[in-house]
Amino acid sequence: MKKQILLMITLCLLTGCWDERLVKDINLIYSQALDKTDEGLIETTIVTIGGAPNESGAQVSTQKPAIISAVGNTPRDSRMNLDRKVSGELYASKNRVTLLSQELAEDNIYSLLDVHFRSPISTTNARLAVVEGDAKRALHVKVAETPLISNYLGDLLLGLEEVESIPKASMEDVLSSLFDKGTDFVLPLMHVIDHENVALDGVALFDNDHMSGSINADQTLRLLLMDIDRRVPRRFNTRVTDNEERRINNYVTIDVEEKNRTLKIKKEAPKQFSAHINLDLLLNVVEYPKDTLYIEKNVIKLNEEIQKQLQFECEEVLRIIQEANCDYYGIGKHIRAHHYKDWEAMNWEEDYANIPLTVSVQTKVVYHGIIN
Numbered sequence: 001m002k003k004q005i006l007l008m009i010t011l012c013l014l015t016g017c018w019d020e021r022l023v024k025d026i027n028l029i030y031s032q033a034l035d036k037t038d039e040g041l042i043e044t045t046i047v048t049i050g051g052a053p054n055e056s057g058a059q060v061s062t063q064k065p066a067i068i069s070a071v072g073n074t075p076r077d078s079r080m081n082l083d084r085k086v087s088g089e090l091y092a093s094k095n096r097v098t099l100l101s102q103e104l105a106e107d108n109i110y111s112l113l114d115v116h117f118r119s120p121i122s123t124t125n126a127r128l129a130v131v132e133g134d135a136k137r138a139l140h141v142k143v144a145e146t147p148l149i150s151n152y153l154g155d156l157l158l159g160l161e162e163v164e165s166i167p168k169a170s171m172e173d174v175l176s177s178l179f180d181k182g183t184d185f186v187l188p189l190m191h192v193i194d195h196e197n198v199a200l201d202g203v204a205l206f207d208n209d210h211m212s213g214s215i216n217a218d219q220t221l222r223l224l225l226m227d228i229d230r231r232v233p234r235r236f237n238t239r240v241t242d243n244e245e246r247r248i249n250n251y252v253t254i255d256v257e258e259k260n261r262t263l264k265i266k267k268e269a270p271k272q273f274s275a276h277i278n279l280d281l282l283l284n285v286v287e288y289p290k291d292t293l294y295i296e297k298n299v300i301k302l303n304e305e306i307q308k309q310l311q312f313e314c315e316e317v318l319r320i321i322q323e324a325n326c327d328y329y330g331i332g333k334h335i336r337a338h339h340y341k342d343w344e345a346m347n348w349e350e351d352y353a354n355i356p357l358t359v360s361v362q363t364k365v366v367y368h369g370i371i372n
Contacts, residue, residue: 157169166186
């Protein structure tokens with residue numbers, strides 16, 4: 001009897017799924033692109049897979065993707081206009097990728113993402129990227145390896161993150177940086193080659209909430225080399241000489257076996273600071289067409305050339321991000337944490353571009369293949 005009473009009480013306390021949403025009644029957004037029209041409106045283009053009416057009028061799930069566009073005064077307004085074009089209500093809980101046109105990214109990125117940050121059903125793990133030209137063109141690319149462009153774009157960005165070609169760029173990461181004074185972020189910068197290919201150009205540099213510059217794919221690897229220890233580009237190619245008649249012999253491909261990176265920020269005077277990056281690398285030569293690395297002095301000479309070239313390339317990247325006013329390494333955040341009174345008296349938007357930002361690169365070739 002006691003068990004029966006306990007069971008009845010338990011059943012009374014159970015709640016139902018009052019907020020359930022059946023897949024057959026909704027349309028799921030799997031990827032989206034935001035562009036700016038000639039009239040200054042926001043155009044949202046989505047790839048959706050959702051419900052479609054059968055002969056009896058009931059909604060049934062379909063796996064055929066549809067690409068739909070609508071314009072509005074704001075991203076939410078354009079989404080409302082998209083709702084009028086589909087059979088079920090749109091939900092972004094499965095969105096994998098959000099693409100922004102470069103024109104919109106150069107204006108204000110937060111205003112475009114506000115609708116996603118406020119919605120409890122939006123996925124904050126969706127990847128963000130900037131596209132040269134119209135972002136919606138990337139959603140119309142036909143890829144042979146997968147019928148769903150959303151999967152292709154999502155897997156492409158995740159794959160680039162895994163091989164450390166780009167830093168992680170999710171909505172959650174961007175939101176954290178936007179509200180963290182003294183640090184900026186970068187986003188993958190892509191372009192549509194043709195109707196079958198999308199390629200990575202590098203990364204877009206951001207000054208607070210707007211795109212302020214860019215660096216190419218090779219420079220992005222140098223940017224990550226100077227980043228915190230957990231980000232180590234696995235492999236990159238660099239020029240070590242201009243003297244060889246055969247162009248191929250001027251280059252070397254190397255893997256980074258170990259990296260030790262430190263950032264030192266020094267207070268020179270009240271409201272005046274300098275920042276210096278120390279970078280120590282242990283390298284493995286995985287391709288050197290000129291060969292001759294069985295001779296020790298050639299290995300030493302090659303290491304000197306690699307170190308000299310990386311020093312130059314890293315200095316160039318630091319110059320570019322400062323010109324773009326992109327505090328990617330969080331120098332301002334460090335000053336705010338350790339020298340708050342100075343931080344309060346500074347105008348970091350103007351002061352960051354003027355602080356001495358330097359780097360010292362030390363390399364050592366420890367491996368050079370099985371040919372010795």
